[in-house]
Amino acid sequence: MSAPQKPNIDRVARLREIARAARRERLNVLAWQVSLLLLLLAIWEFGTRVPWLAQNVNVLDPFFVSQPSRVLSKLYDWTFGVKAGYLWPNLFSTLGATFLGLIVAVSTGFAVGLLFSQRRRLAEILSPFIIALNSLPRIAFVPLITMILGLGMASKVATAWFIVFFLVFFNTFKGALSIERELMDFCRTLGASERQITRTVRIPNALAWTFAALPNAVSFSLIGVVLSEFVGSTTGMGYLIIVALATLNSAEMFAALAVLCIVGVVLVMIFRLLERRVLRWAPEFREI
Amino acid sequence: MIEIDRVGQVYLTKTRDIWAIAEITTTVATGEFVSIVGPSGCGKSTLLNIIAGFIAPTAGVVRVAGVTVENGIPPNLGYIFQKDTVLPWYRVRDNIALGLRYRGTPEREIKDRVAALLALGHLDGFGDVYPHELSGGMRRRVALLMTLACRPTILLLDEPFGALDTHTKTLLHKELIEIWREMGQTVVLVTHNLDEAVTLSDRVLVLSAPPSRILLDHRVDMPHPRDVFTVRETPAFAHHFQTIWKVLGEQFRTGAVEDLAPARRGP
Numbered sequence: 001m002s003a004p005q006k007p008n009i010d011r012v013a014r015l016r017e018i019a020r021a022a023r024r025e026r027l028n029v030l031a032w033q034v035s036l037l038l039l040l041l042a043i044w045e046f047g048t049r050v051p052w053l054a055q056n057v058n059v060l061d062p063f064f065v066s067q068p069s070r071v072l073s074k075l076y077d078w079t080f081g082v083k084a085g086y087l088w089p090n091l092f093s094t095l096g097a098t099f100l101g102l103i104v105a106v107s108t109g110f111a112v113g114l115l116f117s118q119r120r121r122l123a124e125i126l127s128p129f130i131i132a133l134n135s136l137p138r139i140a141f142v143p144l145i146t147m148i149l150g151l152g153m154a155s156k157v158a159t160a161w162f163i164v165f166f167l168v169f170f171n172t173f174k175g176a177l178s179i180e181r182e183l184m185d186f187c188r189t190l191g192a193s194e195r196q197i198t199r200t201v202r203i204p205n206a207l208a209w210t211f212a213a214l215p216n217a218v219s220f221s222l223i224g225v226v227l228s229e230f231v232g233s234t235t236g237m238g239y240l241i242i243v244a245l246a247t248l249n250s251a252e253m254f255a256a257l258a259v260l261c262i263v264g265v266v267l268v269m270i271f272r273l274l275e276r277r278v279l280r281w282a283p284e285f286r287e288i
Numbered sequence: 289m290i291e292i293d294r295v296g297q298v299y300l301t302k303t304r305d306i307w308a309i310a311e312i313t314t315t316v317a318t319g320e321f322v323s324i325v326g327p328s329g330c331g332k333s334t335l336l337n338i339i340a341g342f343i344a345p346t347a348g349v350v351r352v353a354g355v356t357v358e359n360g361i362p363p364n365l366g367y368i369f370q371k372d373t374v375l376p377w378y379r380v381r382d383n384i385a386l387g388l389r390y391r392g393t394p395e396r397e398i399k400d401r402v403a404a405l406l407a408l409g410h411l412d413g414f415g416d417v418y419p420h421e422l423s424g425g426m427r428r429r430v431a432l433l434m435t436l437a438c439r440p441t442i443l444l445l446d447e448p449f450g451a452l453d454t455h456t457k458t459l460l461h462k463e464l465i466e467i468w469r470e471m472g473q474t475v476v477l478v479t480h481n482l483d484e485a486v487t488l489s490d491r492v493l494v495l496s497a498p499p500s501r502i503l504l505d506h507r508v509d510m511p512h513p514r515d516v517f518t519v520r521e522t523p524a525f526a527h528h529f530q531t532i533w534k535v536l537g538e539q540f541r542t543g544a545v546e547d548l549a550p551a552r553r554g555p
Contacts, residue, residue, distance in 0.1 A: 185342055186373035186431075189361055190387035190438055200386065204377040281377050281418040 041068050066250040074255040091259060093235040094225055097153055098267070101160025102221040108161070109168025110210045114202065116169075117176030134166045139227060146232040156233065160224035164217045168210055175209025176202065211278050215271045222264055237263075289353060290316040290339060290442065290474060296347035297334050307499035308334050311348070314493060314502060318441075321468060321475040323485035325532070326495030327539045332478040333370075335495075336444050339476065340367050352442065366440030366473075370447040374419045374430045381406070381415035383430055387438040405433045408467070425456035429463070436467065443468075445477040449484065461487060461516040469513060482536060486528050487519055494535050504535045 047053050048062040058064055078087035116123040142159050149155040184197055192200065229238025237260050244253035297309040308331040316322045324332045338345045341357045352362040361367075374383050384405050388398045406412050409429040419427055428448060435443070449457045465488060468475055479485050485492045486508055494504040508528050510519065519525050 180371060180373075182369045182371045183373050183375070185340075186367065186369055186434075187375075187386070187390075189340065189365060189367040189440075190434060191390040192386075193390070196390050200378075201375065204375070208377065281420060 044068055062250070063248075064250055066254050070251040071254040071258060074251045075258065078255065087259065090236050090240050091263070093153075094156075094222070094229065094237040094260075095263065097156035097225040097228075097236070098160060098218070098221045100153075101157045101224060102164060102218055104157065105161045105164035105221065106168050106210060106214070106217060109165045109213075110172050110206065112165075113169045113172025113210070114176055114206045116173050117206070118202070123173075130166075130169075134170075138163055142227055142231045146228065151232045151234055155231075156225045156228040156236065159228035160221040163224040164221050167217055167220060168213050171213040172206050172210045175212075176206040179205045208279055208282055211275050214275050215268050218267045218271045219264060222260075222267065226260065289318050290476065291351040292316075292335070292339070292348075293351065294348035295335065295338060295345045295350060297331060297338065297343075298346040309345075310499035310501045312495075312500070312502055313348075314505065316474055316476060318474055319472045320491065321477070321489045322491045322493060323477045323479055323489040324493045324495060325479060325482055325485050325536055326500060327497045327536075328480065330495045330497055330500040330539075332495060333446050336367075336446050336476065336478050340365060340444055362442070364439070364441040365444065366435035366438060366442065367444045368428075368431055368435060368446065368448040370450055372419075372424075372427055372431070374427050374434070376419050379416050379418055380411065380422070380430055383419065384415075384433045384437055386434055391438070401437060405437055408436070409433045409463070423456075425452055425460065428452065428460060432464070432467075436471075439471075441473055443473045443475045445475065445479075447479055448477075450480070457484070458516055464488065465512075465514065465516060482529060482532060483520065486525060486532065487514065487516055492528075492532055494532060494539070497539055503539070504532065506532050 043060075044065065045068045047057075047060040048065065048067050050060075053060045054062060062070075073081075075087075077083045116126075141162060145158050145162065146155045149158055179202065184201055187197055187201055225236065226238035226241075229236040230242055233239045237256050240256040241253055244250070244256060292312055292314050295309060295312045296307065299306045299308055308329075312335060324335065326332050334343070337343045339350050339352070339357065341359075341361045344358075350357045352365065355362065375386070378386070381402055384402045385398045388401065393401075402415070406415050409432065411426065411429060411433070414422065414426065419430065422430065432448075449460055452460065461484065475489075477485065477488060482492075489508055492504075492506045492508060493502050494506070495501070496503050506528065510522075510524050510528070
């Protein structure tokens with residue numbers, strides 16, 4: 001092996017310059033994002049203080065949209081201030097139902113998806129029913145679920161399950177069917193029994209598709225729970241929003257929305273990380 | 289020993305029955321390296337699938353070590369597919385150990401054998417990586433090691449090097465021939481690369497366009513060990529290559545016409 005030749009200094013400098021430019025570009029984008037957010041908050045905060053705007057433009061009327069400062073102080077009240085502790089039970093109720101719904105939906109979606117991929121006749125018989133059920137607007141079922149299961153955890157979990165199950169089921173089913181025959185034949189030549197094929201090939205393959213659906217599944221689970229809380233519940237972030245509506249308290253409503261927004265973003269980020277961790281072996285499954 | 293006895297294969301379609309294989313009879317001796325070449329769609333892979341017991345022949349029988357291949361895969365048979373069949377969710381080490389784990393080999397023995405196989409495949413230091421981090425040639429090696437871990441006495445290779453660049457291909461040829469000379473498996477290699485077939489094998493079978501039969505059964509009597517890097521330049525190689533190409537080239541020329549001609553009706 002000969003030593004690498006001397007690099008062309010100019011070209012190396014050019015490559016460095018390109019890398020620097022890319023970093024600068026990322027910072028630039030971030031700066032714009034932060035500025036835009038601050039601008040919107042500023043319009044919201046100060047626009048609502050201009051009497052003419054507040055009276056003539058509905059979206060700048062503090063009665064409807066409150067103000068960032070008031071929302072912040074409301075959040076402070078709920079957490080450490082005069083109503084300290086008011087937020088936590090509601091937040092945990094929503095979070096608990098979201099996780100429970102997610103766990104139940106992911107495990108059943110995975111199991112049924114895998115089963116259907118192996119029992120083709122069962123899949124064929126049931127597929128029109130599943131397609132029908134899936135194409136119905138699921139929101140329409142929430143009152144029925146609430147009527148049957150009452151105002152509580154059960155309704156929330158059931159609603160989340162109802163929305164998330166199909167997402168996970170379809171992803172797993174499609175993934176389990178996409179497995180290559182050669183892969184299984186190869187393992188058979190290595191001496192695998194059908195049970196061993198299921199354990200080492202079918203299940204890991206299906207699990208990959210299940211996990212790929214997780215970030216979406218968690219947001220849908222949260223949506224399902226809040227939806228159920230709107231229709232009928234006595235706790236939860238959705239309940240706080242409905243109470244705010246009943247009392248026409250826009251600061252409370254925005255405070256609840258802000259919490260939901262943060263919770264949603266954090267949950268999706270956590271599950272993206274989890275997905276990345278579990279699907280370390282499969283770069284093609286990862287979202288960018 | 290593999291006996292292929294008047295094997296025929298039909299594919300049924302809505303409008304007609306297509307005879308992929310008309311009739312093939314041949315024997316592969318124990319420890320022999322046989323290549324099968326032929327125009328695309330001539331049923332080379334189908335024949336390999338029949339030997340492995342993946343599909344049952346429409347006519348005739350295959351016997352492996354005197355036992356008719358009927359229900360399932362004959363014991364001690366390894367099969368390398370053209371497709372990448374390394375399991376992406378296992379590390380290289382666990383992929384190679386897969387066959388041994390299926391058989392319930394004790395973990396301590398697995399550890400030693402996997403280490404030896406990694407060395408054999410020049411993959412030391414890659415045991416703990418996931419397959420997607422390897423190059424195409426390395427993944428081929430892993431698939432081969434997965435099979436070799438089970439110590440097959442018969443090795444069926446279905447265009448295993450098709451997707452690789454020439455350099456990697458030649459290196460793998462060298463490794464394959466060394467493994468074969470050391471372990472003495474019976475090898476059947478399906479390929480569309482005549483160079484590869486002549487370099488590696490003791491015998492080359494030329495199949496016709498479908499409905500296929502054996503047009504030529506040519507013995508490549510070049511001595512082993514062969515140097516895969518230089519054997520192509522020898523006069524003997526040129527002689528064998530040309531003898532086979534005379535028959536094979538004709539099939540490539542007429543293959544397109546045969547495809548359009550109506551297939552023979554099934555019985």
